[in-house]
Amino acid sequence: MPDGAIGAIAKVLGIGPASVEGVATFYSLIFRQPVGRHVVLVCDSSSCFLSGFDELKQALASHLGIDYGQTTEDGRFTLLPVCCLGACDGAPALMIDDDTYGPVSPDDLPGLLEGYP
Ligand code: FES
Numbered sequence: 001m002p003d004g005a006i007g008a009i010a011k012v013l014g015i016g017p018a019s020v021e022g023v024a025t026f027y028s029l030i031f032r033q034p035v036g037r038h039v040v041l042v043c044d045s046s047s048c049f050l051s052g053f054d055e056l057k058q059a060l061a062s063h064l065g066i067d068y069g070q071t072t073e074d075g076r077f078t079l080l081p082v083c084c085l086g087a088c089d090g091a092p093a094l095m096i097d098d099d100t101y102g103p104v105s106p107d108d109l110p111g112l113l114e115g116y117p
Helices: 003-013 017-026 053-064 106-114
Strands: 038-043 077-082 094-096 099-101
Touching: 003 017, 038 053, 053 077, 053 106
Parallel strands: 038 077
Antiparallel strands: 038 094, 094 099
């Protein structure tokens, strides 16, 4: 949802632009700028944070050559942080598109990402 669409959406819904903006900024799955074909969400909440999140995030950033909020040059992946995915028993967890994975180790990443052309 680009900034320029806020006013139009507010008009269609019959609510104020601030309300639309509030919803758009609250939900992490409402993207405010174009994303890649696949979105990789890395959980940074408590269980994952204590179970290898940092290593996993660093490995992902290194493997993809991007950091949070960025998209790979080929438009294949966008990397974003996310709050608890509800997969705490599989921490550290991540989500690619609609698929949740965990526990994920840095060694799992090449094989995992290969499934998302
Ligand atoms: S804390 Fe990561 S899935 Fe719950």
